[in-house]
Amino acid sequence: MTLRLHNTLTGAKEVFAPLEEGHVRMYTCGPTVWNFAHVGNLRAFLFYDLVRRHLNVAGYRTTHVMNLTDIDDRILDQAMHAGTTIAEYVKPYEAAFFENMASLRAERAEHYPRATEHIPEMVDMISTLIKHENAYVADGDVYFRIASFPKYGALSHLDRAGLKAGARVAADKYDKESVSDFALWKKAHPEDEKLGAAWDAPFGRGRPGWHIECSAMSKRYLGDTLDIHSGGVDLMFPHHENEIAQSEAANHKTFARVWLHSEFLADATGEKMSKSAGGFTTLRDLVAAGHDPLAVRFFLIANAHYRSRVRLSTEALHAAAEQVRRLREFADRVKRTPAAETDDGELAKRTAEVRAAYREALDDDLNLPQGIGLAFDHIREANAALDAGRVGALNKVALLALIDDMDAHLDVIRAEEPGLAAEVERLIAEREEARRSRDFARADRIRDDLKSRGIALEDSRDGVRWRRISRVT
C-alpha cells in the first residue's frame, strides 16, 4: 500500500515519503481570528484533519502545526473600532475556532502557535533576509526583494510578466523597488501602540507582515524543511509563494516538499464563500438551522474529493446526514446482533476485499468519496446477510474492522450520542405501556411528539430503539 498525494508544486500525484522515517512534519495554515470561521474555512481545516488521520492510518507519527493568525490588518481595524487591544479583540474568535473544531471532531494539532507570541523568531528571520540582501528597509517598512529570488512563482505558476499584466496592483504609496515586493514588517503607527500591535526590532518598531509568521513559526516547530504544507487554494498565491521565498532565501533549504491545496466551498449561488464578499455561513448558523455537526463534518470531507469544488446546500447536507445515519445504524446493528450459527465465508472474504479497496482509495490522494462508495455497496450486502442470519462471529469481527477503518477518517460512527433526557425515557416507557394495552392512538401520539423533538423511535423484535434525527427535512 503506497500513499500517493497530489503535490501542487509538480502538479502530479507523487509517492509520499517523509524525510524522517516514520515521522511526518506538517504545517497547515490556520484561521485568522478576526471573525467567526465560515464553513469554507472549516472545509480546509477538516481537510487537514483528514490528511493527518490518514497519515496516522498509514503508520506515520505526525507533528502537526496549525498557526493562529492573531494580528493582521482586519484585526487592527476591528480592534480599533471596538476600542480594545488586538489581544482582547481576538479572544472570542479564537475560542470559537476551537469550539468549532471540537464539535466537528477534528483531532488536535500538536501545536497552535500564535503569531504575536513569535515576534522574536520573525524578527530574526527578517534580519537574516536583510543581511542576505533578500530584503530591504524602505521608510521604516521592510520588504522582500522578489528580484533576489528567481524561483518566485514556481508554486502558483505565475510569472512576473503575468503579474504585471494583471495591472491590478494598486499604485504604491511606499518606496518599494518593485510593485510585487511584499511587506515583511510594517512601520508602527501611533494608533498601533494603543492596540498593542507594535514591537521593537533592529530595523525599527513595527508589526509583522502577514506571510512571515508561517515561515518563522514552521521553522521554530518543524525545522527548515517540512514534509507537508497545506492550505486552501486561495492561499497559493501570494501567501504560499511568499512563504517559500522567505524561508528558502533565509534557510537555503527546500521549504516544503509536498504542497496540498484544498478547493474552496461555494455558497448556494455557486460562488466562492468569502467573508469579504458578504454572505457566508458559519457552523453556528447550520446548527441553528437544525443540522447535526456530524453531518456537516461528513459533508465537508466525504461528499466530494478535496480537490473539487463543492456547493453548500440543504439537500447535500441532508444527504450527508442520511449517510451518517446509515453508517451508525449499521455499526449498531452489527454490534447488537448475536453471532449467527452459520458464518458466510464469501461475505467475510468480500469484507476483506472492501477493506483493502477502501484503503487503496484513501492511499490514492485521499479519495474518501470513492472509499465511502465502495463501503456503502458492501454495507447493503452485509445488511442482507444480517437479515438472512449469515453473520457469525468471524463476520462480525470483519465488519466491525471495516467500520473502524472508515471511522478512522470519518469519526462520525462511534461518536457517542447525547444521553436521553429523563423525560424522554419516561415517554418511551409510557408509550410501551400504551402499546401493551393496544392503545395505538396514544402510542403514535407519543412517538410523533418525540419525533418533532428530534428523537426517532424504532420498534423491533428486541425492543424499542431511539436515535437523534436531523430536524431538517
Added chain:
RNA sequence: GGCGACGUAGCCAAGUGGUAAGGCAGAGGUCUGCAAAACCUCCAUCCCCAGUUCGAUUCUGGGCGUCGCCUCCA
C-alpha cells in the same frame, strides 16, 4: 488581458480507452398493529461538434457554459 479548473441521472458524486460506483430524492414490493429501519426491484450512455482508435464518457482540437486565481481570503 494572463493563468487555471470544471461541465456524469431530479440533486450530490466516484470513475475507467471496451458500453457508467455510491448517497439523497422518487416509484413499486417484502417485513410490521401502523410506522421506522433493513432488504428487493425500477430510475443516466457521461455539455455540443470534429478528430485519433477496432472501440471514447475517459485521448486531441474547437465551441458553448460555469467558476477560480492574478488584490485581503481556507
